[in-house]
Amino acid sequence: MSHSPLRCLVSGIQHFSPCVGHGLRTTIFLAGCPLRCFWCCNPECRINRPVLVCNMEKCIGRHACGHCMDACPNSAIYSSKNVIRVARDRCRNCGACVSRCPSGALFMSGRSMSPEEIMEDVMKDKDYIMNGGGVTLSGGEPMMHPQESAEILRLAHSLGLHTAMETCGFFDLDAPAAIAALQETDLLFFDIKHSDPLIHRRGTGVDNSRILCNFERISVEFPHLELHSRTLIVPGFNDDDATMRNIARIVKRTGSFLHILEVYSGICQDKYAQLGMPFSQFPASLAQGRMEAIMDIFQEEGLSVELH
Ligand code: SF4
Numbered sequence: 001m002s003h004s005p006l007r008c009l010v011s012g013i014q015h016f017s018p019c020v021g022h023g024l025r026t027t028i029f030l031a032g033c034p035l036r037c038f039w040c041c042n043p044e045c046r047i048n049r050p051v052l053v054c055n056m057e058k059c060i061g062r063h064a065c066g067h068c069m070d071a072c073p074n075s076a077i078y079s080s081k082n083v084i085r086v087a088r089d090r091c092r093n094c095g096a097c098v099s100r101c102p103s104g105a106l107f108m109s110g111r112s113m114s115p116e117e118i119m120e121d122v123m124k125d126k127d128y129i130m131n132g133g134g135v136t137l138s139g140g141e142p143m144m145h146p147q148e149s150a151e152i153l154r155l156a157h158s159l160g161l162h163t164a165m166e167t168c169g170f171f172d173l174d175a176p177a178a179i180a181a182l183q184e185t186d187l188l189f190f191d192i193k194h195s196d197p198l199i200h201r202r203g204t205g206v207d208n209s210r211i212l213c214n215f216e217r218i219s220v221e222f223p224h225l226e227l228h229s230r231t232l233i234v235p236g237f238n239d240d241d242a243t244m245r246n247i248a249r250i251v252k253r254t255g256s257f258l259h260i261l262e263v264y265s266g267i268c269q270d271k272y273a274q275l276g277m278p279f280s281q282f283p284a285s286l287a288q289g290r291m292e293a294i295m296d297i298f299q300e301e302g303l304s305v306e307l308h
């Protein structure tokens, strides 16, 4: 393939991702997101630049190694009782320590790839993703990079792949690149996190007016799309009856009949520690029987529910 000048910051490419009804897929995670959901399980995808990740379980110790301390030009790495630590206020995420780390304890969260390089990696899986599966663009928020996303999806289509995208819905739907990306998308997973603008802002950093407007517009303006609305149930944030019923009614207004519910798993605290980011604590599980009650609400509103 000839390479375009576009570059994407890729947090990861996940092989063999199952997707209900849409086969085995390869998922591309692009870094960068305009939201700051307090429960986010992919904090490495939030920032649109490479960030130093420290998995100290892999470190062989300052006495046995310590190369990272010598390599850092900003004196950001020190040791305390033979345990390596990074002073995040001094770290410039330059990556100099990574190339000196023999154990893989230090690495950068993203790597720059062209859309063609991404697709070359994806096509290593062609034997199974071309057989009822496909490629899924995720993040972060893929539509934070509409031009790059459009090109990745266009290449995937040109190779005969089914394409899906996961979006938080917060993007400029009138931007030509966003329209191009949606035209190259076969299946869109669209997150509706809360029905109330103020609570949405408190939980994610932005209010939901643009998101809900985009949801309704996409359902009308992109009729070729298989549009699946989706809500992650976050205990204490959106699991009350009124919110669930409001979300069900928002979905129903678009003529959709299917809504996907997911339950927050609360297993991402380690990622925050490795990135040096603070993590908000909240209940890790729903009250007994709550999920069934939520599903009942959606069904009472005439929607089918898939629980993922
Ligand atoms: S990424 Fe650069 S600044 Fe940060 S700790 Fe490593 S060498 Fe130092």
Ligand code: SF4
Pocket (backbone or CB within 6 Å): 058, 059, 060, 061, 062, 065, 066, 067, 068, 069, 084, 100, 101, 102, 103, 104, 105, 106
């Ligand atoms: S270079 Fe890697 S293995 Fe060596 S002390 Fe630093 S973090 Fe540990």
